Amino acid sequence: VSALALVCLPVTSPAPAEPERDLTASPAVQLNHLQLPATLTMEPIRSAELVPGGSMAVVFDGNHIPAAPIETQTSRRLPSLWRMEIDPVAPTAYLAQYELVSADGRVGGLSLVGGDAFIPVAVESIEPILSRGLDGGTRLEGGVSLHLSFAEVTRSGNYSGTLIVTLNRF
Amino acid sequence: MFRKLTAFALFTVGIALLALPAQAASGTTSISINLPSFVMLYYRSSVTFLPSDATMTALIGEAANPADLGNIDLTAFTDDAAVDGDGSGYTGLTSVTATVSNFWAVRSLAPSGGLTEVSVAWSGGSTLTNPNSDTMALSNLETQASGGTWGASDTFTPTGLGPLTSATQGDVRFDVDLSNAATSGNYSGASILITALNI
Numbered sequence: 001v002s003a004l005a006l007v008c009l010p011v012t013s014p015a016p017a018e019p020e021r022d023l024t025a026s027p028a029v030q031l032n033h034l035q036l037p038a039t040l041t042m043e044p045i046r047s048a049e050l051v052p053g054g055s056m057a058v059v060f061d062g063n064h065i066p067a068a069p070i071e072t073q074t075s076r077r078l079p080s081l082w083r084m085e086i087d088p089v090a091p092t093a094y095l096a097q098y099e100l101v102s103a104d105g106r107v108g109g110l111s112l113v114g115g116d117a118f119i120p121v122a123v124e125s126i127e128p129i130l131s132r133g134l135d136g137g138t139r140l141e142g143g144v145s146l147h148l149s150f151a152e153v154t155r156s157g158n159y160s161g162t163l164i165v166t167l168n169r170f
Numbered sequence: 171m172f173r174k175l176t177a178f179a180l181f182t183v184g185i186a187l188l189a190l191p192a193q194a195a196s197g198t199t200s201i202s203i204n205l206p207s208f209v210m211l212y213y214r215s216s217v218t219f220l221p222s223d224a225t226m227t228a229l230i231g232e233a234a235n236p237a238d239l240g241n242i243d244l245t246a247f248t249d250d251a252a253v254d255g256d257g258s259g260y261t262g263l264t265s266v267t268a269t270v271s272n273f274w275a276v277r278s279l280a281p282s283g284g285l286t287e288v289s290v291a292w293s294g295g296s297t298l299t300n301p302n303s304d305t306m307a308l309s310n311l312e313t314q315a316s317g318g319t320w321g322a323s324d325t326f327t328p329t330g331l332g333p334l335t336s337a338t339q340g341d342v343r344f345d346v347d348l349s350n351a352a353t354s355g356n357y358s359g360a361s362i363l364i365t366a367l368n369i
Contacts, residue, residue, distance in 0.1 A: 033195070034195040034196065034197045035197075036197045036198075036199050037199055038199065038200065039199065039200040039201075039202075040199050040200065040201050040202075041201075041202050041203070042201065042202065042203040043203075044203065044204035044205075044206065045203060045204065045205050045206060046206070047206055047208060050206075050208055050331065051210065057210075057211045057212070057213060058210070058211070058212050058213075059212070059213060059214065059215045070210060070277060070331050070332065072331050072332045076203065081199065082197065084195065100201070110201065110202070110203065112282060113202075114282055115282035115283075117282070119205070146201075148203070150205060150279075150330070150331060151330070151331060151332040152330060152332075153205065153279065153330050153331070154278075154279060154280070154327070154328045154329060154330035155205075155279060155280065155281065155282050155284075155328070156205050156206055156207040156208065156279040156280060156281050156368075157204070157205060157281055157282060158202055158203070158204050158205075159202065159203055159204075159205060160200065160201065160202035160203075161200075161201055161202075162198050162199070162200055162201070163198065163199045163201050164196060164197075164198050165196060165197050165198070165199070166194055166195070166196040167194065167195050167196070168193070168194045169193040169194070
């Protein structure tokens with residue numbers, strides 16, 4: 001599962017001539033440093049999220065289990081996951097792309113530490129915003145909302161993966 | 171000015187979608203989250219047995235009601251027709267097994283390698299009593315998960331939180347002693363405690 005976001009910066013002055021770039025060189029070196037945390041532990045899923053009604057025991061008729069009250073999806077919002085210093089006057093469009101790979105190598109989710117369970121996760125991009133740094137510089141910030149679905153999950157525990165963030169400048 | 175800026179921005183978007191990125195930066199973040207162990211129990215708040223006439227007939231060992239005992243030859247007008255029987259049909263009334271299918275259901279999350287256990291026990295008495303103080307003693311309470319093994323408890327691999335049709339369902343059975351139930355009517359007073367937990 002991947003997600004992307006595109007942001008265009010309006011032009012406030014004539015665009016300077018773009019220097020020629022060697023596309024065979026590592027592009028990550030040429031773009032300003034993308035800052036994001038090395039590790040991120042999200043707030044644990046609480047029982048109250050699974051059972052909004054709070055009751056862990058429900059009367060049923062022996063044949064039809066009530067549709068309520070278990071929720072099998074929840075979300076975590078990471079609005080300021082990454083940031084990068086930018087030149088605010090350059091005529092530039094940025095495209096943020098995201099891909100989540102589980103610790104055991106499966107794309108699109110998180111895998112159980114010490115097990116083979118897998119939580120599918122949909123990555124939704126949060127539109128990047130411009131902000132002013134402490135040094136007065138302009139920076140671009142972005143993040144994601146992660147939508148976790150554990151309807152098919154049978155195992156509790158810690159689930160992990162790696163979120164790959166790629167910021168393209170055009 | 172605004173229109174010009176908008177037009178340029180849209181133009182930039184169009185170019186961006188067609189062009190290869192001029193520059194790119196990437197990074198990774200290791201993400202983790204904890205999913206808690208969880209057990210959700212669905213149960214019956216009460217069970218009422220309303221045995222039919224055919225069920226009661228079978229319990230006392232007869233094939234039909236009324237029971238045709240056939241002809242008897244009597245040699246005197248005062249002979250005994252012997253319809254009082256020998257009582258053998260009543261021996262089963264001391265231990266009638268009541269089996270309640272789909273008495274409970276569980277949706278659960280357990281740690282890797284762990285199981286979910288459901289156990290049953292009498293709670294607050296195991297005797298049913300009617301207003302005439304006649305009683306039915308209940309005993310040998312057991313449960314089993316679907317396809318499992320009968321016992322005071324049973325374990326199973328958790329099936330997760332959904333879909334609903336994947337919940338593990340279980341049955342309960344116990345013996346009923348009807349031998350002291352001399353009068354008809356409602357008998358009540360026993361209760362079953364169901365416990366579900368991850369082990």
